[in-house]
Amino acid sequence: MLTNAIMLDELPSSPDSLVRRAQCAAAAWDAGVTFLAANPGVVPTLAHLNLFDVTAVFGGTAGTYANFEHHAWARSVLASALWHLVYGCSEEQILMMERNALQRGAGHVFATDRFLPNPWLGTPSAASARLVAGRG
Numbered sequence: 001m002l003t004n005a006i007m008l009d010e011l012p013s014s015p016d017s018l019v020r021r022a023q024c025a026a027a028a029w030d031a032g033v034t035f036l037a038a039n040p041g042v043v044p045t046l047a048h049l050n051l052f053d054v055t056a057v058f059g060g061t062a063g064t065y066a067n068f069e070h071h072a073w074a075r076s077v078l079a080s081a082l083w084h085l086v087y088g089c090s091e092e093q094i095l096m097m098e099r100n101a102l103q104r105g106a107g108h109v110f111a112t113d114r115f116l117p118n119p120w121l122g123t124p125s126a127a128s129a130r131l132v133a134g135r136g
Contacts, residue, residue, distance in 0.1 A: 003033075004032060004033060004034040004035065005033065005034065005035035005036070005037070006028060006033055006035075006036060006037070007036075007037040007038065007039060008024065008028075008036070008037070008038045008039070008052075009038075009039045009041075010039065010040070010041050011024075011038055011039070011040040011041075011044075011048075012040070013040035013042060013043075013044035013045060013048045014045075015045055015047075017048075018045070018047050018048060021038075021048055021051055022051055025051040025052060035053050035054075036051075036052045036053050037052060037053060037054045037055070037056075037083065038051070038052040038054075038055045038056065039055070039056040039059065039083075039085065040055070040056070041056075041059060043057050043058075043071060043074075044057070046073050046074075046077070049074075049077065049081060049082075052081075053081070054080070054081055054082070054083045054107075054108055055081065055082065055083060056083045056084070056085050057070065057074060057082050057083065057084070057106070058084040058085065058086070058104075058106070059084075059085040059086075060085075060086065060087070061086070061087060061088040062086055062087070062088050062089040062090070062093050062111075063088070065084070065086045065100070068084075068104065069104070070082075070104065070105050074105060075105060077105075078107070079102065079105055079106055079107035080107040080108075081107070082105060082106040082107060082108065083106060083107075083108040083109065083110070084097075084101045084104070084106045084108070084109045084110075085109075085110050085120070086109065086110070086111040086112070087111075087112050087113075087114055087115060087116070087119030087120075088113070088114075088115050088119070089111045089112060089113050089124075090113065091113065091124075091126055093111065094111045094112070094113065094124055094126075097109045097111035111124070112124040113125050113126075
């Protein structure tokens with residue numbers, strides 16, 4: 001099986017880390033990666049964002065997301081390059097997150113009802129239940 005898409009998690013994204021992040025991205029492209037996602041865990045600089053196909057620019061709870069607004073520079077970025085990661089959602093909130101993300105300027109969202117320490121451990125509970133039942 002060929003892996004052609006990867007996600008780099010918890011990348012440093014301070015201005016002084018740009019050269020190293022560019023080297024990581026270049027190494028991935030050189031290795032044959034065709035889709036490169038990044039989750040720095042904080043809002044990155046625009047220069048960092050330009051290194052990847054899609055970058056998470058929000059990661060937090062549904063409660064925090066309710067008041068989230070992009071930095072001014074992100075408003076000029078294509079929605080397809082921005083990704084929101086939202087945890088602690090009710091089932092109703094999960095269903096609304098795609099629309100909410102698009103309204104906030106992000107073309108990608110992952111919303112889950114899971115919580116810390118690792119809300120990204122699997123699919124949201126309802127999706128997991130459908131998969132187990134063979135309806136997913």
